[in-house]
Structure formats: structure tokens, C-alpha cells
Amino acid sequence: MSTCTTVFAPYAAFIPDFPAFCAALQTPRPCCLRVNTLRTTPEAVRELLMSQGYSVTSSPIADELLLVHNLMHPGRLREALLGYYHSQALTSALVSRMVAPQPGELVCDLCAAPGSKTSHMAQLMDNQGIIVANEPVHTRLAMLEYNLKHLGISNVVTTRYTGQNFPLRCKFMRVLVDAPCSGEGNYRCDMQGRVQHMRRATGAAGDLPRLQKQLLIRGFDLLAPGGSLIYATCTYNPAENEAVVQELLEQRPATIQPLTLPVPHSPGLLQWKEYRYGARMQHCWRLYPHQTGSVGFFVASIRA
Amino acid sequence: MLEPQRSAVLGYFDTRFGIPLITFDNFYLLLRHKTYSLLSTTPHVERLAGLQVHSVGLPVLRSIRHHLKPTTAALQHFGTEARRHILDLSETQVVTLLREREQPLHLAIQPGYVILRHAGHILGCGLYTPGRLRSQLPQHPVVSF
Numbered sequence: 001m002s003t004c005t006t007v008f009a010p011y012a013a014f015i016p017d018f019p020a021f022c023a024a025l026q027t028p029r030p031c032c033l034r035v036n037t038l039r040t041t042p043e044a045v046r047e048l049l050m051s052q053g054y055s056v057t058s059s060p061i062a063d064e065l066l067l068v069h070n071l072m073h074p075g076r077l078r079e080a081l082l083g084y085y086h087s088q089a090l091t092s093a094l095v096s097r098m099v100a101p102q103p104g105e106l107v108c109d110l111c112a113a114p115g116s117k118t119s120h121m122a123q124l125m126d127n128q129g130i131i132v133a134n135e136p137v138h139t140r141l142a143m144l145e146y147n148l149k150h151l152g153i154s155n156v157v158t159t160r161y162t163g164q165n166f167p168l169r170c171k172f173m174r175v176l177v178d179a180p181c182s183g184e185g186n187y188r189c190d191m192q193g194r195v196q197h198m199r200r201a202t203g204a205a206g207d208l209p210r211l212q213k214q215l216l217i218r219g220f221d222l223l224a225p226g227g228s229l230i231y232a233t234c235t236y237n238p239a240e241n242e243a244v245v246q247e248l249l250e251q252r253p254a255t256i257q258p259l260t261l262p263v264p265h266s267p268g269l270l271q272w273k274e275y276r277y278g279a280r281m282q283h284c285w286r287l288y289p290h291q292t293g294s295v296g297f298f299v300a301s302i303r304a
Numbered sequence: 305m306l307e308p309q310r311s312a313v314l315g316y317f318d319t320r321f322g323i324p325l326i327t328f329d330n331f332y333l334l335l336r337h338k339t340y341s342l343l344s345t346t347p348h349v350e351r352l353a354g355l356q357v358h359s360v361g362l363p364v365l366r367s368i369r370h371h372l373k374p375t376t377a378a379l380q381h382f383g384t385e386a387r388r389h390i391l392d393l394s395e396t397q398v399v400t401l402l403r404e405r406e407q408p409l410h411l412a413i414q415p416g417y418v419i420l421r422h423a424g425h426i427l428g429c430g431l432y433t434p435g436r437l438r439s440q441l442p443q444h445p446v447v448s449f
Contacts (some may be wrong), residue, residue, distance in 0.1 A: 039380070039381070077423075078425070081424050081427065081441070081444045082426070082427065083377075083378065083380055104346070106346075106351065127344050128344055128346070129344070129348065130344075130346050130348050130352065131351070132352065132355065141358060145358075145359050149362065149363060149375070149377045150377065150442075152362060152377060152380060152381040153362060154331065154343060154344045154361045154362040154381075155343070155346070155361070156340050156342040156361070157343070157352060157355070157357050157358075157359065157360045157361070158357070158359045158360075159355055159357055159358055160356070160358045161356075167355060168352060169354045170352060170354065170355060171351075173381075180311040197351050244332075257338045263442055298417075300366060
């Protein structure tokens with residue numbers, strides 16, 4: 001039986017306070033709701049939920065994020081039917097905030113399904129400008145389009161290219177590469193310490209870094225001069241994170257930018273096993289559950 | 305889509321619900337596979353011309369045989385501007401409608417699509433025929449009201 005300690009043992013050397021990390025995977029988390037500000041306000045949703053007996057607090061990170069401590073099935077409330085909120089991990093919502101899209105801009109979300117970050121960016125853009133949301137898998141594309149429609153998004157066009165072959169003729173001010181990954185950041189442990197939600201066989205993980213490198217390089221090539229890109233995964237494996245960014249730095253004239261949101265995090269790694277990464281890799285962020293109370297993520301901000 | 309076809313299509317919302325045409329001034333209207341969608345106007349739109357697009361913007365109307373059907377997404381988004389053919393439902397009626405998908409109802413209104421509203425919140429689209437109200441809301445696992 002896989003336990004938290006055994007599954008993440010290879011990372012114990014770089015995850016700060018590893019026992020606290022393992023403990024956090026067993027600790028229940030509040031449900032994070034992103035209020036759809038295209039349709040209502042955080043105050044209105046907070047009052048509606050509190051009137052139904054839910055314990056609601058605002059996230060200190062962003063006004064539109066609410067933490068609900070005793071809500072198990074957020075999709076089953078009337079407010080979900082109304083499109084007043086979207087259930088989304090706190091750290092996932094942070095990624096859209098790091099992209100920082102502005103109303104009127106032209107933005108590309110290269111791996112968009114199921115659309116949480118796409119719809120969040122549309123919300124941050126006040127439905128102005130254009131987001132090209134790309135997803136090659138038909139079933140996931142349907143999920144993306146359902147979520148966009150449900151949330152009243154009117155500034156998104158969807159495309160169905162393989163991300164690494166997305167046409168280069170259109171350039172974007174901002175690109176998000178939220179790459180397919182092994183999803184270790186979503187792992188949770190039951191009370192016996194057994195790991196839940198393991199998504200992929202370890203055999204498949206070997207192909208992911210190759211795909212991630214191709215996606216990141218294509219995302220960079222889609223940037224207009226002076227444009228910015230966010231590379232994100234919800235995994236801890238340095239082969240899917242720092243090594244991917246390092247490949248970009250070696251292939252293209254890219255620069256890693258510091259991130260400035262007030263969120264507890266750890267810096268990107270400068271070394272993993274026999275591999276060494278550039279000094280600016282420390283500007284990448286590693287978000288761990290025991291630091292954020294949410295899903296694990298890796299984020300890099302890159303400028304052309 | 306250019307005038308006068310644009311006004312003819314979007315005029316449905318004015319005729320049926322009293323949602324003025326000016327509401328849609330900042331949108332392009334596009335037709336794809338019998339679905340009319342609204343896309344926020346943008347100077348970037350011509351730069352997308354080379355892309356093979358799968359869907360565009362917010363679907364607002366579907367062309368069904370010889371009539372137009374508004375989407376729930378459209379009514380949730382623009383329904384606050386509506387002045388007529390709005391049905392205020394009780395909690396019991398909403399729960400029944402979501403579960404049974406239809407219920408007997410006698411109203412002195414013109415048959416056709418209606419905006420379903422509960423406690424001031426717009427739920428979406430319904431279809432009223434004499435003596436019966438049918439839900440046009442997407443299937444949704446709502447259990448708590």
C-alpha cells in the first residue's frame with residue numbers, strides 16, 4: 001500500500017518540513033469557491049451561503065475567493081446552478097492571478113480544460129479582449145465549453161490543436177501553459193496515511209517532461225515581443241518543473257521573472273539529483289499544501 | 305453578422321422579453337451550426353482569422369425548425385434587463401421542476417419561452433405551453449435550496 005511517506009520520499013530532501021507536509025495531506029481543507037464577479041459579488045455569495053448555515057471566510061489572497069469550512073458538495077447548491085461561483089483550488093486560482101490578464105488583451109490558454117483558469121482570467125478581464133482557449137481532447141473540450149457557457153463567459157474562443165503544434169501566426173500578450181502533469185499536488189492521504197487520488201501510472205510519467213517541454217517552448221514562441229508567460233503544473237517532480245523551464249532557457253532567449261503575490265511559498269530548486277539549474281530558477285514558486293492549505297503547484301513566470 | 309439580420313435575430317430578446325437591443329451593442333453576433341453566439345467586441349478579432357475555431361463566445365440562441373430558443377446562459381446573463389415573460393417560482397415549484405422537468409401551470413401569458421426566477425435569482429429558461437411549464441434548464445444535481 002502506498003503511503004504518503006513512501007510516495008513522496010524522493011522529495012523529502014527538498015520539501016521543507018516534510019513531516020508537516022505529510023500531515024497536511026491528511027488534514028481536511030476548506031472548500032474554495034471563486035465567486036463569478038461577472039454575475040454577482042463576493043459579499044452576496046457570502047451572505048447567501050451564511051444564511052444556509054455555512055461558515056464562510058474571505059481569502060486574504062484575492063477578494064473573489066471564499067473559503068467555506070463545512071461545505072462538502074459545492075456543485076449541489078442553488079448558487080452553483082445560478083453560476084454564482086466555481087469551485088476551484090486556491091492555488092489554481094492563484095495561477096490565473098499570476099497571469100494577470102488585463103481587459104482588452106489577447107491571451108492564450110494553451111492547455112485550457114476544464115476551464116477553471118480560463119474562466120477566471122475572463123473574469124479578471126471583465127469579459128473584454130479575447131482568450132484563445134485550446135484543448136486537443138474532445139471530451140475535455142466539451143467540459144471546457146460547458147463551464148464557459150455556465151459562467152457567462154463571452155470573450156473566449158476555443159480551439160482544438162495539439163498544444164505543441166498550435167499555429168504560430170497569431171501572437172499573444174500573455175500565454176498560460178498549465179501543462180498536463182502527474183498531478184502529485186492533488187494527492188491526499190486517508191487517516192491511515194494511504195495515498196488517494198493517484199492519477200497516472202508511473203510509466204506514463206516518463207513521457208510527460210517531453211510533452212511539457214514542447215508545450216512550454218511553443219507557448220514561448222506564441223508570445224508577442226515583451227509578452228509574458230506563466231508555466232504551471234500541479235506536481236512536485238522537478239523533472240516536470242525546473243527541468244522543463246531549464247530546457248526553455250537553453251533553447252530560447254527567455255527570462256524568469258520574480259512573482260510578487262503575498263503567498264507563502266518555497267523557491268524553485270537549483271539542483272535535483274545530478275541536475276543543476278540556473279540561478280534565476282529560485283524565482284519560480286513551489287507551493288506546498290502545508291504552506292498554503294491547498295493543492296500543490298509549481299509556477300514560473302517567464303518573459304520574452 | 306451584419307444588419308439587418310443581426311437586429312432580426314437579437315430582436316427576439318426585445319420582442320419576447322423586453323431586453324433592449326442596445327444591451328448587445330458591445331458584442332459580435334455569430335452563427336455556427338444553428339447556434340447564435342455573442343463574442344465581446346475586440347480590435348484583435350482579425351488576428352484570429354487564421355485559427356480553426358471550435359466555438360466562439362457565449363451561445364445565446366439556437367435555431368430550432370422555424371423558431372429561436374434562448375439559452376439558459378443567455379437569460380442568466382442578460383435576464384436582469386428583461387421586462388416581461390418572467391415567471392417567479394416558489395421553492396417548491398423550483399424543486400419540482402428540477403426533479404420532474406415539467407409541471408402543470410395555468411397562466412394568462414402568451415405561450416413560448418419564459419425566464420424562470422426564484423427569490424430574485426434568474427435560474428434560466430423554461431417553456432410555457434397552455435397548462436404546462438417545461439424546464440429547459442440543464443440537468444443539474446441541485447439538492448439544496
